[in-house]
Structure formats: C-alpha cells, structure tokens
Amino acid sequence: MPDFAFEAAALSRGARLVAGVDEAGRGPLAGPVTAAAVILDPCNIPPGLNDSKQLGARRREVLADWLMAHCDWSVAHVDVAEIDRLNIYHASHAAICRAVAGLRQRPCLVLVDGNRLPRDLSCPGEAIVKGDARCLTIAAASILAKVLRDRIMVDLAQQHPGYGWEMNAGYPTPAHKQALLDLGITPYHRRSFAPVHNILCKAALASD
Numbered sequence: 001m002p003d004f005a006f007e008a009a010a011l012s013r014g015a016r017l018v019a020g021v022d023e024a025g026r027g028p029l030a031g032p033v034t035a036a037a038v039i040l041d042p043c044n045i046p047p048g049l050n051d052s053k054q055l056g057a058r059r060r061e062v063l064a065d066w067l068m069a070h071c072d073w074s075v076a077h078v079d080v081a082e083i084d085r086l087n088i089y090h091a092s093h094a095a096i097c098r099a100v101a102g103l104r105q106r107p108c109l110v111l112v113d114g115n116r117l118p119r120d121l122s123c124p125g126e127a128i129v130k131g132d133a134r135c136l137t138i139a140a141a142s143i144l145a146k147v148l149r150d151r152i153m154v155d156l157a158q159q160h161p162g163y164g165w166e167m168n169a170g171y172p173t174p175a176h177k178q179a180l181l182d183l184g185i186t187p188y189h190r191r192s193f194a195p196v197h198n199i200l201c202k203a204a205l206a207s208d
Contacts, residue, residue: 001050002139004042006128010109011042019107019123020137021099023092024052024145028170029180029196030163030189031153032077033088035095036144037103037110039072040137046070049139051132052146064147067140074102075148084192093118099141113138160186 007018023035046066048059055063067073076098083091097120100110110123113131131138150169157165163179163186170176170188177195189196 002132002134002136004045004136006111006126006131006135007040007042007137010111010126015108017105017107018109018111018137019100019103020111020113020131020135020139020141021096022113022132022138022142022145023095024142024149025170026088026092027172028153028168028190029172029176029193030080030165030170030186031156032079032149033083033092033095034075034077034145034149034152035092035099036073036075036141036148037096037099038067038137038140038144039103039105039107040140041071044070045136049136049143051139052142053132055143057150060143060147063140063143067144071140072104073144074099074104075144076102077149077152080188080190083190087192088190093120097121111135111138113142156188160188 010018017039019037019039021035021037023033025033052060076095078091078095096118101122107123110125112125112127115127115129117125117127128135132142153165153169162183164175168176172195180199185196191197
C-alpha cells in the first residue's frame with residue numbers, strides 16, 4: 001500500500017505544499033491522455049487510497065468524488081491531434097505540466113509517477129518509480145486521472161458505438177481492434193499508433 005513517507009520527508013525539509021501527479025491513457029488506441037494533480041491535506045486523508053489499478057471501478061468513483069470535494073486538484077487532457085503531433089511520451093508530459101499549472105495553489109514540490117520529470121514542469125519535482133503504488137498523493141492523482149478519463153470514454157462511446165470504449169476505455173482489446181476493421185477509424189483514434197496506422201496504410205495502398 002502507498003504511504004505518506006515521500007510527502008512527510010518533503011514537509012520536514014520545509015515544503016509547505018506537496019502535489020502528486022499521474023497520468024492515464026498512454027496505451028489506448030483512442031481518446032485523450034489525461035493527467036491529474038492533487039494536493040492532499042495531511043490531516044484529512046481518506047482511508048483506502050491506493051494505486052487506481054488496484055481498486056474496483058466503484059471504489060475509484062467514490063474516492064474520486066471525495067478528492068474533488070476536499071482537495072486542491074486539477075486535470076488536463078491532451079487530445080488525439082496533439083498526441084499524434086508530439087508522440088505519446090511528450091503528450092503525457094504536456095498533460096502533467098498542464099495539470100500542475102492548473103492547481104489553485106503553487107506546490108513547493110511535485111511528486112511525479114515514473115523515472116523522468118517533464119522538462120517544462122513549472123515547480124521543483126521528484127520522479128518516483130512505481131509512485132502510484134508507493135506514494136499516497138500520486139495514488140490519489142492516479143485515481144482522478146483514471147476516473148475522469150474513463151468518463152470521457154463513456155461519453156465518446158455514445159457518439160461512436162461498437163468499439164466498446166465504455167468497457168475498454170480505448171485500449172487495444174481484440175474486440176476494439178476487430179471493430180477498427182469492421183467499422184473504420186473515428187476522429188478519436190490515434191493515427192500514429194501502429195494498429196490504426198497500419199489500417200490507414202492498407203487503405204491508402206488499396207486506393208492507389
């Protein structure tokens with residue numbers, strides 16, 4: 001289970017506000033990549049915070065609603081066009097930077113899930129490998145990023161039925177890849193990702 005050790009160490013060094021940030025949606029074939037930033041109140045941390053991947057959907061929803069009601073938080077989405085232009089690595093970092101910049105308060109330190117800090121981060125940062133499983137504030141951010149991105153994909157599934165986005169959140173499940181072949185590519189598919197790119201290339205060759 002994640003704990004508050006990283007945050008406590010920063011606070012003991014004189015930091016006043018510590019934020020955690022995480023992203024969701026690097027692997028899907030469709031939809032945005034989403035980052036969330038959260039500042040937890042050390043005196044008011046809800047029980048059960050954990051890496052979003054370790055929680056059921058209902059528990060994630062409950063915790064996300066609590067975090068949005070009680071914390072300083074921000075979310076940022078980078079859309080498909082920008083993902084295709086930047087590549088997913090840089091798009092994820094852009095989402096992280098925008099989420100941090102959207103916080104009401106400027107943090108003294110940002111704890112970032114992963115092994116590298118975004119180049120354009122506006123505050124001092126610390127990268128934590130597997131941070132969503134080790135650090136409570138990053139775990140909180142992972143929950144918000146996952147829940148809010150999933151909600152977008154459920155909405156998009158209503159506009160583009162048949163791809164199963166309400167269930168697979170745009171990830172490349174066998175059913176989603178088959179739907180790409182059967183139904184075609186939507187404006188929300190990432191054209192730079194291999195399964196989508198390959199279909200476009202085959203279509204272009206067939207039309208020549």
